Amino acid sequence: MSDNRLGDALAAQRAAEVRRAARALLRRPLLRAGGSHADDFRLVRQHATELRTWFERNTGWALLVDSEVARLRRIPGRADDSTHPARDQRTGLPFSRRRYVLVCLCLAVLERAEQQVALGRLAEQVVLAAADPALDAAGVEFGLGDREQRTDLVAVVRLLLEWGVLTKVAGDEGAFLKSAGDALYDVDRRVLAVLLVARRGPSTVLADGFGERLAELNAEVLPDSDELRNRALRHSLTRRLLDDPVVYLEGLTENESAYLTSQRGALTRRIGELTGLVPEVRAEGLAMVDPDDDLTDLRMPESGTDGHVALLVAEYLAGSGGSIPLADLHQRVAGWAVEHAGFWRRSSTTPGAEVELAEQAVERLVALGLLECAVGPDGAALVRPRPALDRYRVGDAVLLEPGQSAPRKSAKAMAGRTKGTRNR
Incomplete structure (x- = not known):
């Protein structure tokens, strides 16, 4: 009997470890042997065979694990999903088109770089790469004389530091930004080699349009049985x-x-x-x-001004009964800013701040599958509730008699809050 209990305990422990490893990969599809996620890496490596089998059988995602990295080659379920942008490590703002181009140019330069690279040297090589006539024809420009463009490069470098492509040796990006210094990095070639996730090499894609090129990049062979x-x-x-x-x-x-x-x-x-x-x-x-609420890159509800605005917008739209003009939502947020001035950040009551607050809330709710944006017959922008938003509907208060049970909530209410991270 004791042997059975011991076997059950060991099986439960193994299942818990596999679950922790899977969740670690879903949070961060690229794990390194060193650094702050070393424990997750060791767990993934320990259970690599079981994890590889599950992901290949159920998702078609390949799992690469060696002594240096664990990489879940996570191809998205939808090629047209724009709700997981790369974000500035300091401000949280989504990357612009130029920053995405700079990511690709930096990776191309680092592929040919030495084991160490200075930020100034990286910048010079990126400027040369950006002079490609094809980029110029596409309206992409980059130079070191413009502080805004230097800021874009620094934001990209900080993202590469987060991914583990670069490891800082000395210096500071802020000094480079002010033209007062430089920074030196180690280049992790193993991370660089496994970073790209695609079924075919980008250079072999022949389509012209962006959507068509993206679809061709990860196109699967059509099944015939x-x-x-x-x-x-x-x-x-x-x-x-x-x-x-x-x-x-x-x-x-x-x-x-x-x-x-x-x-x-x-x-x-x-x-x-x-x-x-x-x-x-x-x-x-x-x-x-997710009952543990840690497999998400967007939470609802969330603390802070932006989180409170999103929750108020969700409650308001859940009870609206239909689409409303985005301009009306701006006015509603302006009123809330005055009402909650003692709790929201000071800039919230500045004229025009309601536009940014409302649109950030809408962006969050769209990403969570709770809203969709549309254009009305008059060309005005509309926001339309989706079914999962019903979770945030505020009902009428019910006064219960002594001994009376509270009405049961529907078990079919959608959460609309789990959103897996996709750091590719």
């Missing part, structure tokens, strides 16, 4: 359930919708066993909710 088609559907839907806060049936193809309807229990059970995510279901779709 029922078994392969079902596997492709399983991969696609599992990726969506891990990536997206809410998967709506209206956003799926007919085949995906049919497969999700028939295989929902099996899909959610497998995901739940590996990750601990819990399914919440309603007629419109499905969400995988």
Whole structure:
């Protein structure tokens, strides 16, 4: 009997370790042997075989693990999802088009660099690379004389430091920004080698438009049997359930919708066993909710001014009954700024601040699958509630008689808050 209990305890411990390792990979698809996430790396390496099997079978994502890095080659469920932008490490603002171009140019330069590189030297090489006629024709310019452009380069370097491509040896990016100094970095070639996630080399993509090039970059071979088609559907839907806060049936193809309807229990059970995510279901779709709330890059609700604005906007729109003009939402936020002036940051009551506050809240709620933006017949911008927003509807207070039980909440209310990070 004691042997059985010991075996059960060991099995439970192993399952818990595998879950922790899987969650670590979903939070950070690239882990290094050293640094602040070394414990996660060791756990992933210890259970690499089981994790590799699960991800390949259920998502089609390959897992590379060696003595230096663990890399989950996480191809997104949707190529048109723009809700996971790279962000400035200091301000949290999303990257601009130029910064994305600079990321690619920096990586190209680092591929040919020595084991160490100075920020000034990196900047000079990026300027030369940016002089490519194709970039000039696309309207991309970069030079060191403009402080704004130098700021863009520093933001990219800080992102590469976060990813582990670069490790600081000496100096400071701020000094470079002020033209008062430089910084020196080690280049981690192993991280650099596994950073790109694509089914084919970018240089082999022949399409012209951005959307077409992106689709071709990760295009899969069309399956030619029922078994392969079902596997492709399983991969696609599992990726969506891990990536997206809410998967709506209206956003799926007919085949995906049919497969999700028939295989929902099996899909959610497998995901739940590996990750601990819990399914919440309603007629419109499905969400995988994280009880621990640490597999998300956007939280709802969240503290601070921006978090409070987002919550107020969610409550207001959940009870609106339909679309409202974005301009009306600006006015509503301006009123809240006065009402909550003692709790919000000082700049919130500055004329015009309500526009930024409202639009940041809308951006957050769209990313969480709670709102969608549209254009009205008159060309005005509209915001429209989605079904998952019902979770934030404020109902009427109910006075209970002594001994009376509170009304039960629907088990089918969507959470709309799990959103896996996608650091590629």
